[in-house]
Amino acid sequence: MEQDPPGGADVGLDIGRDLGDEPPGTLRVSAPDYLAPIDETAPVSGHMPAPEPRSSPADAPEQDWGHAKDLLYPAFRPVGTQGLAMESLDRGQLAAHSGQSHAQPLVDEGPAGLPVVYTLNAGAYDIVVNGDHLLSWGVEPSDIQDAALRNLASWSATASWTDEVSGERRLISSDTGDGWDAARILLPDVVEHIVAELGSLGRIMIGLPERHLLTAASLRPDDPDFASLFADFIVEQSGAADEPIDRRVFELVDGRLVDFHGV
Secondary structure (H helix, E strand, C coil), rough: CCCCCCCCCCHHCCCCCCCCCCCCCCCCCCCCCCCCCCCCCCEECCCCCCCCCCHHHHHCCCCCCHHHCCEEEEEEECCCCCEHHHHHHHHHHHHCCCCCCCCCCEECHHHHCCEEEEEEEECCCCCEEEEHHHHCCCCCHHHHHHHHHHHHHHHHHCCCCCCECCCEEEEEEEECCCCCHHHHHCHHHHHHHHHHHHHHHHHEEEEEEEEEEEEEEECCCCCCCCHHHHHCCCCCHHHCCECCCCCCEEEEEEEEEECCCCC
């Protein structure tokens, strides 16, 4: 009985050549036509040409307000975030120094002293709006604020809520994962919804530990221990978050977000 050659494989013998050999080249059957037009779709050195761009860089949302206005959303940032204050921002003064970079983010003061920035939704990531964007768009700061809140309200109108009940304790949360959950507290309709759901049960505690979570709980007068449990939960969530916001517990008082000062 025949045995395989050393190495244990006879594949090279089956195909009639050594596996280290290069494949045979293709033989021409006619002379090349050097005067023929070059095929623009033909590969160059084995590579296909890159596709033609479908849009101009000038149409990118970072440059074009018409595209940007539908992609803007507000977002909270931790206390201490620095940037160009929207309330005192003078677009004319920025334009007078247009040769300089204005890469600092535009920052508003939100409820309970929380900084608010504005972001462009680019799909897998967000672009924080800065002074250079404002100059490129040729709009006023109020236009950015209005567009961002309008888009947030449009999204929030169909975004879901999670409702949890344990005995007489009740907690409702927004944790859709879309990235705008915490910012929903900026909307009057959301505040009214939370008050309608929890206001009759006691004080309303609010947590904004991270970008992806807005949580609200009712604190009944006969259940003071729930305040400590809620506070511990907020600290834990914020500490483990990729985009933390604040570890404080807030409270809704007359429709306003304020610091919770305990039982």
